[in-house]
Amino acid sequence: MSVFDVQIGALTGDGFVGLEQFRGTAMLVVNLASKCGLTPQYAGLQVLHETYADRGLTVLGVPSNQFAGQEPGTPAEIAEFARSTFGATFPITEKVDVNGAGRHPLYAALVDTADDEDHSGDVRWNFEKFLVDPDGVVVARFAPQVAPESPEITAAIERVLPR
Incomplete structure (x- = not known):
């Protein structure tokens, strides 16, 4: 199963963010937390x-309350915080579990990929990042402390951009 086969709810409003719409683009999937x-x-x-x-890159934010609450x-509060505090315009999904028995299928498709420290499995903390290539293959994982604009992440993005 490709990451692009997954459905995940939108943060606000009705419906789903069908990840199929991102097929052919690279995606950086990040579990978010506001506190x-x-x-x-x-x-x-x-x-x-x-x-x-x-x-051809989509940053996809995925709120999760699994790490120290x-x-x-609420969805409206998360959306307002992201927009007003950071000017975030990238897509943000519904709040989900990234670990445990209730793990969302998106994260089930992501977590087997190891990072540079050979960690795979459960997400360790907020802001863990997964890079997905345009074919839906998870090609890299970055620890929470690795800044989004770090050379490691930007180089990995550059390698998988479709255009």
Whole structure:
């Protein structure tokens, strides 16, 4: 199963964000939290979105409240926070579980990929990042502390951009 076969709810409003719409583009999937020490990474995610969207990258934010309750907000609160605090315009999905028995199918498709420290399996913390190539293959995983605009992430993005 490709990542692009997954359906995930939209953050606000009705319906789903069918990941099929992103087939043919690269995707950086990031679990978000608004009350975390790493929350300023929203700014870097927005920079990536603005820098690479025209070249075929989608930054996909996925709120999760599984780490110390650091994403407690309602969908409307999460959307307002992202927009007003960081000017976030990249797509954000519904709040989901990224670990455990209730793990969303998107994360089931992501977590077997290892990062540079050979960690695979459960997401460790907020802002863990997964890079998906235009064919839906997970090609890289980055620890939460790796900044979105870091050379490791931008080089990996450059390698998989479709245009």
